[in-house]
Structure formats: C-alpha cells, structure tokens
Amino acid sequence: MGLPNNDEVEGKFDQAKGAVKENVGRAVGDNEMETEGAADRAGGNVQEGFGTARRKVGETIEDIGDAIGK
16 A cells, blocks of 8 residues: 555545534534534545545556566
C-alpha cells in the first residue's frame, strides 16, 4: 500500500471536521451546524474514496509496468 495522496488526506480531514461540527451542532441544538457537519463528513468520505481509487489505479499501472519490464 502506497502513501495516501492529497485527496485521501483532505477527505479524512473533512470527515473529522464534519464529525466535530455535527456533534457540536447536536450538543448546542443548532440543526444547521449539525446538517453542515453531516454534509462535510459525507463529502470527505467521497473525496477519500476517490483518492483511494486513484492511488490504487496508479499502483496497478506501476505493477503492470514492473511486470512488463521483467
């Protein structure tokens, strides 16, 4: 497994930020903040998934190149 790319890192950050917003919004009774946090978390999941897919495609291409080079 390669190092995480920017999309994966930013996705994780957005997930954490969203979870905090969601919990704070729930604690103070701010439905808008809670909803915004849930949206941030969901967006982070999508971004991380995209980054993971992109990394795996890159790793597969490298593996194919290594196999061809042998």
